Amino acid sequence: MSAILRRLAFYLLAAWSAVTLNFFLPRMLPGSALQAILSTMRSAPITKEELAALEAEYGASNKGLLSQYVTYINHLLHGDLGTSTSKSVPVSTVIGTVLPWTIGLVGVATLLAFFLGTFIGIIAGWRRGGLLDTVLPVATFFQAIPYYILAFLLLMTMGYLWKWFPLGGGYDITRNSTVEPGWNGGFFGSVAYHGVLPAATIVLASIAGWILGMRNVMITTMDEDYVLVAAAKGLPRWRVVWVAARNAILPSISSLALSISLIVTGSIVTEIVFSYPGLGSAINNAVLDADYPLMQGILLCVIFAVLVVNFLADIVYVILDPRARREA
């Protein structure tokens, strides 16, 4: 338990640093961020009140830095991330509508890649030199291609060329579409169909890491004495593999925690390619419109999500590895 508490303290510290970084980012930028925003603002001329609000947000007001910081933290604690300048609605509302899409896509794709990759890794490590070893170079190829390019190539081939899958979007929004957003089968079917290519991109790009990591640790673990004992006892082969795999999976779980921010970044890029209605497309539009509050809100939201996943991975690790409980 104390191990988990210690990790929790770290994540609180990390969250606080992220919040502070987010506060200082627009204030550290060369030139006034406010000027940049105003000069690129595409909407109609803004009112005095809006200008005052913007000034308060970007430190152009004449209040001290400390009191600005306190106000910022206070707003944040109440879930107030400011107002999106391009959409004129609270940032939290925008994030609320796009977040489920990203969580769904990234969650499903990451879990799929992790479990499938780990499973293939176990088999490949067990049967080293077997047929599955030929999968490795292929998987590594996909991992080496940047997310954007991989997504782009999949879209080109399976989307435009062979027309197997839709070209983008979260569900069918064409004119003669019968899909109603809501809790109905048709909507879910459409969402799943539109999610295939983005999810495939994320799975293809990340699966090699799990396969390779699991296989290599599996090979080392199988040389351990306790695996030999398990085999010598006459346990069925799959139980021996299970003994080895249970121990070999630990490094994979800690590397899941390490790589989750890379995966999230990659999925955001993937979303942009497929115009998937998630955080990625939202931040892309925010960048195009120079919508600073929205950009920062999304940044903060992604950092918090990554920290939460890290914490969950830590808990799983502590559950699986008794040593992690004892050491703390």
Add this chain to the structure above:
Amino acid sequence: MTTVGVTAPISPEQVQKRKSRITRSPKIVTGAVIVAIFAFIAIFGPMLAPHDANWQASTSSAFAQPPSSKFWLGTDRQQHDILSQMLVGGRSTMIISFVAGILATCLSILFGVTAGYIGGLVDDVLSIVANIFLALPGLLILMVVIKPLPAGDTDNPILIGAVIALTAWAYGARVLRAQTLALRDQDYVESARVIGERKPRIIAFEILPNLLPILASSFIFTVIYGISIYVVLSILGIVNPATASWGTMIQQAQGASAMISNDWWWYAPPALAVALLGIGLALLNFGIDEIVNPRVRSRRGSRRGVRFQLGLTPVLRTAEAAASPGFPHTGVTTPALEGEDR
């Protein structure tokens, strides 16, 4: 005492053997060739390009020309020669990713090796900093940071590379720290300490050389990361290089809906070039990994009839050496290494 410091001379055969282990690995050779070709393009590409990147074949036509004998890779809709743009556009991508790789590797040595070797409170603080950086989504921070920079700054490859490096060093630092922890208690480090060598010297001459393979692989990893980040940043229009780059080529093709009009020669070359460069670097990384860690090798075909079983690793030194005297390039050293490794 007279023999202290005298090392046994390395025989020519030993040198030969070490060299051949690298050149024998097909992954390293293929990867190195691919990366070398791209490096060549980055250095000499702008001189070889038949036209300037901004040269237009005609100012009246608004149709992208497919590849022909005149324009080997065709033209885009503004009549720019794609081949010339490809040759010119590689340079910024390569410079930025290598700058990012070098700087990030230096930062990761600074943080990782220091944390691992000194330990204690320093280790705790540096590790926390590295872990926080690890959790930050680099691309998003770069989008927020680079977007408001004036256009002149986003054209400076060193600056962009440095900013990318700031978000990329943490992973390497973690790996280096773990390995330094393992090296710190080795006998030779211990003896250097007993002799009275200073900490910087121990780190630079005893520990760093043994971290080289890990350094190489974290460098390559960062370069791949830098390429993908830079390409994405330029596709999203966040950095606007004055000259053509592969990222901006894709951006223009996408902006002009080149996919719908089926102008594949417009977007395919830059996309494939980025993919191929990534694959070349990954092959290098993979090959280094196998040399450092012989156990993870997969040599299908070179071990005929050998099945790896749970709990035992077959050692075939004599049998295979006798059975295949004519195959210096396959199998012979692998089983032997397998045996030594255990």
